[in-house]
Amino acid sequence: MSAAGREPAPRPADEPLRSEDARRLGYRRAGEVAELLGITVRTVHYYEEEGLVTPRRTSRGTRYFSEFDVRRMEVCVRLACVGVPLRTIRDVALTRLDAGSGDDFGRAVVELIARMREDFRANLAALRNLLADLERAERLARSCWSCPNSPTRRSCPGCSCETQLASSFFMHLAWDPDRPAASPRENSS
Structure with a gap:
């Protein structure tokens, strides 16, 4: 049973797969899938534990993933990389199992898609x-390119990074950490 408490989709053949047959059919081992997708073998196994993919196994327990499994996992990885929670990915992957009809399935998937689009x-x-702020920060940092002074407020009090610090959120991370508390003028901006 998957972590979500639902049975994984049945495989066409529940008997163990022979390694030779797996290779002939183009199946891949967990390490090959991990390398192909740029993830760890542990992540491949985790997606299996979560019920997102169901590999075939040999009699010795070696996992083999079909091309469909690999594509399905690739979708999971891409969604996770852009911040989609695993719970949502799991809901999408297992929606068909909970659907009593095509209508139920279609409506549930459309609802999940709508929520993801809203989040996106x-x-x-x-x-x-953030991109606009990074552009402002870059302009401030470029203003230092020809400056011979040490990049601190004490050695370069007229520096654009100092005088325009309030214009860039990012520069609060990059600029002088020994900076004194903000002046009343800076707090009002």
Whole structure:
């Protein structure tokens, strides 16, 4: 049973797979899948534990993943890389198992897609804001390129990074950590 408490989809053949047959059919071992997708073998096994893929096994327990398993896992990896929670990925992957009809399945998937799109839109807005801030930070950092002074507020009090610090959220991480508490003028911006 998967971690979500649902049975994984049955495989066409429940008997053990022979390694020779697996290779002939183009199946891949966990390490090959991990390398192909740029993830760890532990992640491949974790996705199996979560019920997202169901590899075939040899009589000795070696896992073999079909091309479909690999593509399915690739979707999981891509979604996880952009911040989709594993719970949502699992819900999508297992929706068909809970559906009593095509109508149930279609409606459930559309609802999940709608939620993901809403989350992506919110994330895109946050990323656009961060990108604009990084562009401001880059302009400030470029203003230091020809400066011979040490990059601190004490040795370069007129530095753009110091005088325009409030214009870039990012520069609060990059600029002088020995900076004194903000002045009242800076707090008002």
